[in-house]
Amino acid sequence: MPRKLNRILVVDGSEVARTIITRIFNEEMPDTKITTCGTVQEACAWLERSHFDLITTALMLPDKDGIELCRYVRASKFHHYTPTIVVSGDADTRLLREGFAAGVTDYFDKSLGYHAFASFIMEFTLRHSGLVGRILYVEDSQLTATVMLSLMERHGLQVTHTTHAEEAIQLLRDTSPGGVREDEYFDIVITDFYLQGRLTGGDLLHAIRTRFHYSQQEMPVLVLTGSESGEKQVEVFHAGANDFVSKPIVEEVLLARIRSLLTIRQQFAALKRQTDEMHKLAITDSLTRVYNRRYLLDHGEHFVTNRHNHPVAAVLLDIDHFKKINDKFGHITGDRVLEALGKLLLDLLPDNALPVRFGGEEFALLVPRCAARDAHTCAEQLRISIEALRPANVPITVSIGLDTNQANPGMTLTQLIGNADRALYAAKAQGRNQVCA
């Protein structure tokens, strides 16, 4: 969520430029109040009497230059941290180096056109705000905690405060994947390094990195230290912190650090989502949404031999006369039939079962903890449900062959599937639309 810019000061010697910039801002950011002036002197007068969230300035101004204005801003008590952007078509490297040393926050090349300027400002504000995240904050000093909580909450952060590392560890346990409150996960941890109680901030860090196995990207940790000493800082990093802030806390420094850690965490989460999505695509049949044959070959053997799954039933299910369905209703309708059958299997089978598209119109199902008698009953129920399905308004039946490793727990996947395939062949031979074991 971009930070709302309430007031922008636009400093430019050209009245035409001021008019264009104002018009663009009014169109793109109608809630923002724009104040314009043409000289550094006027700008300083404005900064004395009003608060601005952002300043843009041309480089060359009639009285002094934009870099001078920037020096003034950085020296001012009220605008010390206000972002200042130079807008110029002719800033060379030397000028820019000097500008950044003077505190220029960013630079927009005017030759890109004023329309690009509005999107530049939007992106800029997004980069400089976006404080959206859940923080676990561990601090035993009530005074510091009160100040910090109000500061972080004012910037939109959701903060859970605890005074002890032990309590923080419990919260992390509850909110970690598989925990009782896993949906309430934290994006980053901010902790005082020295905490009263049995465990210190260092112990908390140690637990985060070694007990929860959170990497620095997965759970960034910002440490608050009372010390500026290099040794202490090294100690903090060795303990697994991503960054530190020394007390007394400077609001803008703290926010910049939090912002950068939230970015790390959010980029990690986005990457993980993408990786999970790609993994899912790689193991799933795109038409039927069940697992693909490759997944069965890679994981089926372990599934069958995993002693916690015993006994396992292997079921092969084949649509009867599917070629005729394709011939009569068309290939697209045939696809819809396969799609609906995949959905039905996902709906009806238990979550721990493994439904696989084995071939064109053939499915393999591995069902854990399924004794021979139960397997036959389940397969028969499945057959009846499929007969009643009428996907895409097409009546279909299936033949099913199955086997279990109940009598012989040492059976391999290949043997189980081989037996189920022979049973399927028998079901087809005996007239289809039936289950054979």
Ligand SMILES: Nc1nc2c(ncn2[C@@H]2O[C@H](COP(=O)(O)OP(=O)(O)OP(=O)(O)O)[C@@H](O)[C@H]2O)c(=O)[nH]1
């Ligand atoms: N629409 C569609 N058809 C497919 C797909 N994959 C395979 N098929 C068709 O499935 C049909 C399978 O035909 P057969 O192996 O002769 O089996 P059948 O017609 O079902 O006959 P039985 O199994 O003996 O009952 C073929 O016509 C394939 O073209 C697919 O993804 N979509």
